[in-house]
Amino acid sequence: MKHTLPFTPQFYVTAPQPCPYLPNRMERKLFTALQGDRASDLNDALSKQGFRRSQNVLYRPSCAECAACMSARINVAAFKPSKSQRRILRRASHLDRRATSPWATEEQYDLFRQYLDDRHATGGMADMDIFEFAAMVEETPIKSRLFEYNDGRRLSAVCLTDILDDGLSMVYSFFDPEAHRLSLGTYVILDHINVARELGLPYVYLGYWVPGSPKMDYKAKFSGLEIYRAGQWQPLGDPSDYSVDVHPLSTDPIAEQVARINLPAGLT
Incomplete structure (x- = not known):
């Protein structure tokens, strides 16, 4: 008979490091391990509370001393494509989508390197080799899929996506940086909205939106966008209403943040 010990998540905080989104800010993360038989339950529960995998x-x-980063998701029922987004869907309609198990290939890594060298040459992932790339793709304890987009000749875009109980979580995507006309980054999000609609899932999780960060401006262009703020999801509204100015008392102590995290039944 197999016996398993109950797994109670333990939360930790990383050391401060320079923020990749806003100048002259320091970044710190609250994190926990994702493991055990209840990994999917934990991922579902914490994704609804602003966590990412x-x-x-x-x-x-x-x-x-900063609370600018806010988890963002698209409410599929509330989303309506803009004129420019409809044009993107038409232009990229020739791409063939294929959902596979999370298994890394050399073709994916080659595209990943092209993308990083063009868009994020000085970022934290710039030095990733093929083994680290494979770990990013394959080391997942939950239901994940790789969405590959092919133009009939070569791979054009890839997205590592988690399947949650209430949506699709886009963990990481990359694409051909030279295919400017296709706006592949936007197209992959639009296609995920369509997939979520087909599956009857209400949300597409996009990661973080950061007011004042040019890297994150594109997320505010999707109607139906919601952000996780002050412990609840709410419509984004007007992006210009948000400020990156902070007050020394604007963030709660770690112990209070952890105490407010809702864990699945049996994991407390």
């Missing part, structure tokens, strides 16, 4: 870790920003 990276391999076998769940994390969310917990900066000492």
Whole structure:
């Protein structure tokens, strides 16, 4: 007979490091391990509370003096494509979508390197080799899929996606940086909205939206966008209403943040 010990998540905080989104800010993350028989339950529950997955870790920003980063998701029922988004759907309609198990290939890594060298040459992932790339893709304790988009000749875009109980979580995507006309980054999100609608899932999780960060401006262009703020999901509204100015008392102590996390039954 197999016996398993109950797994109670333990939360930790990373050391401060320079923020990748806003200048002159320091980033800190609250995180926990994603493991055990209840990994999917934990991922579902914490994704609804602003956490994101990276391999076998769940994390969310917990900066000492900043609360600019907010988890973002698209409410599929409320989404209506803009004129420019409809044009993107038409232009990229020739791409063939294929959903596969999370298994890394050399073709994917070659595209990943092209994308990083063009868009994020100085970012934290710039030095990733093929083994680290494979770990990013394959080390997942939950139901994940790789969405590959092919133009009939070569791979054009890839997205590692988690299947949650209430939506699709786009963990990481990359694409051909030279295919400017296709706006592949936007197209992959639009296609995920369509997939979520087909599956009857209400949300597409996009990661974090950061007011004042040019890297994140594109997310505010999707109607139906919701952000996780002050412990609840709410419509984004007008992006210009948000400020990155902070007050020394604007963030709660770590212990209070952890105490407010709702864990699945049996994991407390």
